[in-house]
Amino acid sequence: MEAITELEKCWYLSPPWGQEIPSVEVNLWERVYLKASRTFGCCSGLGWSKGDWVYFIDLEDEVVHATKHEIVATGRIEQNTVKKPAYVIGDRVMLVGHAPGTKQRLVLGVQQVDRGWFYLVEWQSPMLVPSISMPNRSSLVREEDLVRVKV
Structure with a gap:
Protein backbone atom coordinates (compact mmCIF):
# COMPACT_ATOMS: atom_id res chain seq x y z
CA MET A 1 0.00 0.00 0.00
CA GLU A 2 1.31 3.43 -0.92
CA ALA A 3 1.94 6.00 1.75
CA ILE A 4 -0.52 8.91 1.63
CA THR A 5 0.92 12.36 2.29
CA GLU A 6 -0.87 14.88 4.50
CA LEU A 7 -1.79 16.93 1.42
CA GLU A 8 -3.37 13.87 -0.21
CA LYS A 9 -5.32 13.08 2.96
CA CYS A 10 -6.70 16.60 2.92
CA TRP A 11 -7.74 16.21 -0.71
CA TYR A 12 -9.59 12.95 -0.11
CA LEU A 13 -11.16 13.95 3.18
CA SER A 14 -10.65 17.64 3.63
CA PRO A 15 -13.10 19.29 5.92
CA PRO A 16 -11.78 22.84 5.95
CA TRP A 17 -12.02 22.87 9.74
CA GLY A 18 -9.54 20.01 10.32
CA GLN A 19 -10.25 16.46 11.37
CA GLU A 20 -13.58 16.93 13.18
CA ILE A 21 -16.86 18.33 11.95
CA PRO A 22 -18.19 20.77 14.56
CA SER A 23 -21.71 20.17 15.77
CA VAL A 24 -24.55 22.23 14.38
CA GLU A 25 -26.66 24.49 16.57
CA VAL A 26 -29.94 24.02 14.68
CA ASN A 27 -31.54 20.95 13.08
CA LEU A 28 -33.30 20.78 9.73
CA TRP A 29 -36.92 21.90 10.04
CA GLU A 78 -41.82 21.79 12.19
CA GLN A 79 -43.95 19.21 10.40
CA ASN A 80 -43.12 18.76 6.73
CA THR A 81 -43.92 16.45 3.85
CA VAL A 82 -40.55 16.60 2.10
CA LYS A 83 -38.60 13.32 2.09
CA LYS A 84 -35.44 13.20 4.16
CA PRO A 85 -32.16 14.09 2.43
CA ALA A 86 -30.26 11.12 0.95
CA TYR A 87 -26.92 12.39 2.25
CA VAL A 88 -25.86 14.04 5.48
CA ILE A 89 -23.00 16.35 6.32
CA GLY A 90 -19.74 14.44 6.31
CA ASP A 91 -20.84 11.73 3.86
CA ARG A 92 -18.24 10.76 1.27
CA VAL A 93 -19.55 11.04 -2.28
CA MET A 94 -18.36 11.07 -5.87
CA LEU A 95 -19.86 12.92 -8.81
CA VAL A 96 -21.77 10.73 -11.28
CA GLY A 97 -20.22 10.49 -14.72
CA HIS A 98 -16.70 11.50 -13.75
CA ALA A 99 -13.81 9.35 -14.92
CA PRO A 100 -12.57 6.46 -12.77
CA GLY A 101 -10.09 7.68 -10.19
CA THR A 102 -12.03 10.88 -9.59
CA LYS A 103 -11.47 12.08 -6.07
CA GLN A 104 -13.93 11.53 -3.28
CA ARG A 105 -15.68 14.60 -2.00
CA LEU A 106 -17.36 15.48 1.29
CA VAL A 107 -20.88 16.74 1.77
CA LEU A 108 -20.38 20.08 3.52
CA GLY A 109 -24.00 21.21 3.52
CA VAL A 110 -27.57 20.41 2.58
CA GLN A 111 -30.34 22.72 1.38
CA GLN A 112 -33.96 22.14 0.44
CA VAL A 113 -35.04 24.05 -2.66
CA ASP A 114 -38.48 23.64 -4.24
CA ARG A 115 -39.15 20.40 -2.35
CA GLY A 116 -35.84 18.84 -3.51
CA TRP A 117 -32.46 18.49 -1.82
CA PHE A 118 -29.22 20.04 -2.99
CA TYR A 119 -25.85 19.25 -1.47
CA LEU A 120 -22.87 21.50 -0.93
CA VAL A 121 -19.88 19.38 -1.93
CA GLU A 122 -16.19 20.05 -1.74
CA TRP A 123 -14.90 21.03 -5.15
CA GLN A 124 -11.31 21.92 -4.34
CA SER A 125 -9.12 21.04 -1.38
CA PRO A 126 -8.81 23.80 1.25
CA MET A 127 -5.09 22.96 1.36
CA LEU A 128 -4.66 24.33 -2.17
CA VAL A 129 -4.07 28.03 -2.72
CA PRO A 130 -7.28 29.75 -3.93
CA SER A 131 -7.17 30.88 -7.54
CA ILE A 132 -9.00 33.61 -9.40
CA SER A 133 -10.45 31.05 -11.81
CA MET A 134 -12.01 28.99 -8.98
CA PRO A 135 -12.77 31.25 -5.98
CA ASN A 136 -15.32 28.84 -4.44
CA ARG A 137 -14.13 25.59 -2.94
CA SER A 138 -17.59 24.04 -2.97
CA SER A 139 -20.63 23.79 -5.21
CA LEU A 140 -24.34 22.96 -4.89
CA VAL A 141 -25.12 19.62 -6.54
CA ARG A 142 -28.39 17.74 -7.13
CA GLU A 143 -28.97 14.40 -5.41
CA GLU A 144 -29.05 12.65 -8.82
CA ASP A 145 -25.50 13.81 -9.55
CA LEU A 146 -23.95 12.08 -6.54
CA VAL A 147 -23.13 8.52 -5.61
CA ARG A 148 -22.27 7.38 -2.08
CA VAL A 149 -18.75 6.10 -1.45
CA LYS A 150 -18.69 2.92 0.62
CA VAL A 151 -16.13 2.95 3.41
Missing part, protein backbone atom coordinates in the same frame (compact mmCIF):
# COMPACT_ATOMS: atom_id res chain seq x y z
CA GLU A 30 -36.28 23.40 13.46
CA ARG A 31 -38.16 26.61 14.23
CA VAL A 32 -35.75 29.46 14.97
CA TYR A 33 -35.97 33.06 16.07
CA LEU A 34 -34.07 35.63 13.97
CA LYS A 35 -32.75 38.28 16.35
CA ALA A 36 -32.27 41.11 13.83
CA SER A 37 -35.74 40.96 12.30
CA ARG A 38 -37.47 39.74 15.47
CA THR A 39 -39.31 37.03 13.57
CA PHE A 40 -39.56 33.26 13.45
CA GLY A 41 -38.55 31.00 10.57
CA CYS A 42 -37.71 27.40 9.83
CA CYS A 43 -34.26 25.95 9.04
CA SER A 44 -34.39 24.46 5.54
CA GLY A 45 -30.67 23.87 5.13
CA LEU A 46 -27.17 24.48 6.39
CA GLY A 47 -23.64 24.59 5.06
CA TRP A 48 -20.05 25.40 5.95
CA SER A 49 -18.83 28.81 4.80
CA LYS A 50 -15.80 30.87 5.80
CA GLY A 51 -15.14 28.96 9.00
CA ASP A 52 -18.67 28.77 10.37
CA TRP A 53 -21.99 27.02 9.87
CA VAL A 54 -24.50 29.05 7.91
CA TYR A 55 -28.19 28.23 8.35
CA PHE A 56 -30.77 28.76 5.59
CA ILE A 57 -33.91 30.07 7.25
CA ASP A 58 -37.24 29.97 5.41
CA LEU A 59 -39.44 32.95 6.09
CA GLU A 60 -42.84 33.49 4.50
CA ASP A 61 -41.51 35.06 1.29
CA GLU A 62 -37.73 34.56 1.33
CA VAL A 63 -34.81 32.48 2.53
CA VAL A 64 -32.18 34.22 4.63
CA HIS A 65 -28.73 33.06 5.69
CA ALA A 66 -27.75 33.33 9.35
CA THR A 67 -24.97 32.22 11.68
CA LYS A 68 -25.51 30.74 15.14
CA HIS A 69 -25.01 34.21 16.62
CA GLU A 70 -27.95 35.63 14.65
CA ILE A 71 -30.55 33.03 15.63
CA VAL A 72 -32.04 31.36 18.68
CA ALA A 73 -32.94 27.68 18.38
CA THR A 74 -36.34 26.75 19.82
CA GLY A 75 -35.96 22.96 19.81
CA ARG A 76 -39.33 22.71 18.04
CA ILE A 77 -39.26 20.71 14.81
